[in-house]
Amino acid sequence: MSALVPPHGDSGLQPLQVEDARAGEDLRYARSLRSLRVTSREKGDLVMLGTGGFTPLRGFMSKADWRGVCDDMRTEEGLFWPIPITLSTDEETAKSIVIGDDVALVDPDDGAILAVLTVSEKYRIDKAHECLSVFRTRDADHPGVRMVMEQGDVNLAGRVRVLGDGGFTARYGALFMTPAQTRAEFERLGWSRVAAFQTRNPMHRSHEYLVKIAIEICDGVLVHSLLGNLKPGDIPADVRTRAIAALVDAYFRPGTVLQAGYPLDMRYGGPREALLHALFRQNFGCAYLIVGRDHAGVGNYYGPFDAHRIFDEIPRGALAIQPLRIDWTFWCYKCDGMASARTCPHDDADRLLVSGTKLRKWLSEGDPVPDEFSRPEVLEILRAYYASLDPSEKVEVKLSGASAR
Secondary structure: OOOOOOOOOOOOOOOOEOOHHHHHHHHHHHHOOOEEEOOHHHHHHHHHHHHOOOOOOOEEOOHHHHHHHHHHOEOOOOOEOOOOOOOEEOHHHHHOOOOOOEEEEEOOOOOOEEEEEEEEEEEOOOHHHHHHHHHOOOOOOOHHHHHHHOOOOEEEEEEEEEOOOOOHHHHHHHHEOOHHHHHHHHHHHOOOOEEEEEEOOOOOHHHHHHHHHHHHHOOEEEEEEEOOOOOOOOOOHHHHHHHHHHHHHHHOOOOOEEEEEEOOOOOOOHHHHHHHHHHHHHHOOOOEEEEOOOOOOOOOOOOOOHHHHHHHHOOOOOOOOEEEEOOOEEEEOOOOEEEEOOOOOOOHHHEEEOOHHHHHHHHHOOOOOOOOOOOHHHHHHHHHHHHHOOHHHOOOOOOOHHHHO
16 A cells, blocks of 8 residues: 555545547547637646546536635535636537537647536636635736636536646656656655645745755655746746756755646635645645745735645645645855744845745846855756847846845
8 A cells, every 4th residue: 555645535546537548539529529718727727637636526616616615615515625626618608508518628729629528517606706715816917816807707517538638748748747657656766755846936045945854854855847827927837847957956866856747827826726736736645745935926915924824724634735834945144055034043134035036037137146046057047048038028027025025
């Protein structure tokens, strides 16, 4: 029996991608169906359903599930889940779909068939209510709020049969790993106590410090990089993952870090998204999630440690995975090294606070980056990326909240 943490809400993974032997037949059937082009966010959710990353969900949520997740972080059946997983369409399309119909869900970019949805319900939602519940704001400048408010007016619920991985394997190769694959690799490495490190940024010195803290108390760390869409100005996944690989190769002992990627878009949901990150990392085989400052946050919408506190607000036993909560981290000139607010006795004047936003701003503006901020191997890759951008592709990066310190 595996010593790894069990999947969420179930004794085993429940991947919804059809077996290879059936895939050809299902694809032929899907081509005969009405097609519905999904959004980038919905595509990422579908691929996670297919891989078993969203175990034990069987498809897109009903209205009762949507309301329960918004209000109480529970589905109708009582399953803990922090963010609704829904599929939407416009009213005219929804009217033409009959309950019980099968619909082919297709890629937003190239129209390739991703899945077949058996529609069990059509319903409207209060989008503002979802935004307040999940994001704690209705401000249209919040990228997650904007995503919800721009989605279709009618949700479609039902089970899905997933027919592909959305091209993630073709683009990222072995970096794109399913929960079954990460679990197998952890067992091959002899790991049972695994921590996950969530990142949408290249790893700077603060990230490196967080991961090394986790390595001290765990068997290894999964550096799990987001491969889906980001907001303008964030660094693309292919650049970010190369920079992470360079850092791991140069500054970590072999056999202590596994880098992999997952297919979701960022929702920038702060505390609620931290819970979702924990939940699906449990499915990937991780017993701990590293939760630092402003996890999954954006702008000034969340306090720096709201994502720490939310783990104390959920029912005991809701998740098997546990947070590794780590305080402010920074370079301290008096300590002459990385430190945290729990270990360093010195003042702010002696500290260089390291943040991904600050690093992106310096690089995008061609400013020098202090040696204490990021490793040279990482900076070489990032500078080459920014140098390759046309001026029209550059986005102004503004410092706010903790990143401005």
